Amino acid sequence: MIFVSMTIDALPGQRDLLAAAMADMMAETRRESGCIVYTYARDLADPDRFHLCEMWETLAAMEDHIDAGHSLRFTSVLGDVAKISQVKAFGGDVEKVRIRAPAPRGG
Secondary structure (H helix, E strand, O other): OEEEEEEEEEOOOOHHHHHHHHHHHHHHHOOOOOEEEEEEEEOOOOOOEEEEEEEEOOHHHHHHHHHOHHHHHHHHHHHHHEEEEEEEEEEOOOOOOOOOOOOOOOO
């Protein structure tokens, strides 16, 4: 499994254009074979900052995604409206686990 975390900062005045391009990219990517998770989220402390979380079944699936037409279109727009400030990628075998929800506190 491949996990990618990315931070993307909109250039001044470009937040809405970036968000629209991200929405299109997310819709296309989620239909790709091997895509487990592909989600953008706006940072709560900085409205011009977005976070991307990706999970792929295999490195080959992620590389196919990188070469896909919609990815190439997105990256051509990205340079005009944003800058990538951080990328972290991890790979390896993982095991699905169950976690418990936090117990509500009485008040």
